[in-house]
Amino acid sequence: MLLTAVSAWRGLVVVVGLSLAAEGLYYVISHLKRLRERRPAQVLFFPAPVTCVRPLLLSSPGHCRCGLSHRESALSCLTRLLISARRSLDVCVFTISSLELSSTVLAVHGRGVRVRVITDSDYMALAGSQVGTFRRAGIEVRHDQDTNYMHHKFALIDGLTLVTGSLNWSAQGIFGNKENVIIIENTDIVKAFVEEFGQLWNEYDPAKYSFSPQR
Template sequence: MSSSHSVWRGLVATVGLVLTAEGLYYLFRYLKWVREQQPRVLFFPAPVTCVRPLLLASPGRCDCPLPHRESALSRMARLLLSARRSIDVCVFTISSLDLSGSVLVAYERGVRVRVITDSDYMALASSQVGTFRKAGIEVRHDQDTNYMHHKFALIDGSILITGSLNWSAQAIFRNKENVIIIKDADIVKAFTEEFERLWNEYDPTKYSFSPQSS
């Protein structure tokens, strides 16, 4: 066999190996993407754990007596803290210091935050709505006797957090609750449209403070 044939065969073999390696690379990337698109489910009540180190700019050791281990609460807090552009919260009642603290940390980092909640429950002493507003976060609410009973949040317009969970200590640590984390574009789009619809409907310039009697 001539040397030119040997070189040619070697070149073909090399190209084949390169294409195979590249094909495997893109296959692994695709499989990883598919896996990441699968919904994840969190169940509550969560064990009482400390998530404070997650909220610190320079995480260090926390000496509180609570366990420091992964839980449904810490996973949800991590997800909120992962936001890079936006967090849209549409939740009936918001009193959890851990979840509201995660939103505040993201907001202080420059993430755009908008909050929709229920007018009755935002007036409770434990509500964190006042804390949000003091920080500069815009909060809108309903203005009728029906509950704004949604419980969902959108992260960067691409991740949906929804389920039965109110953002309260009672729901997180005592109730039987569920949260599902979804990246499906069609489902995220539907919830995004609902958020924008309510955001427009609850525009304070549209409030009627002196409703006419019928």
């Protein structure tokens, strides 16, 4: 009888302990979520000065003697953010021809991070497009299948950080045009873009292609 009572009390203690642990974990997760949602968005404005971002892509600190400026710029901020991806980098951008940003995507892929790219079928076929370089490196690229443009310009880092704005990933966009990029970590907004990327990724399944530009 005594052993039965002790066992029952032990079981109750375990249940209560697990309940409190779950409640504590929920509190911690909720608190971290609120902190992320309160984190202010960051805004980058372009054009950026011509600077070298190559040292940011190296696996270990290094120096570059190219002669270009290495000072902080909107481009270096964007590069540093993209290269920070640890689990995934999803890119959904109308035009991708910038050597600086394409090198960043390739560097992320080279570390074993999952990289997926969605772009526009018309512009991926133009001279200077980096889509062919991505594909030769083993990065899967998908594109739209109609006469309208796939005109999005956003990227998702680890499914937690959204990079979006008016910027096309081109030399003209980075160094010439008046453009903007906003960096957001609000969970509701990020979730909406994660869902949009997933929907487009499925919609642009190569098994459904009626045409595929050669790039």
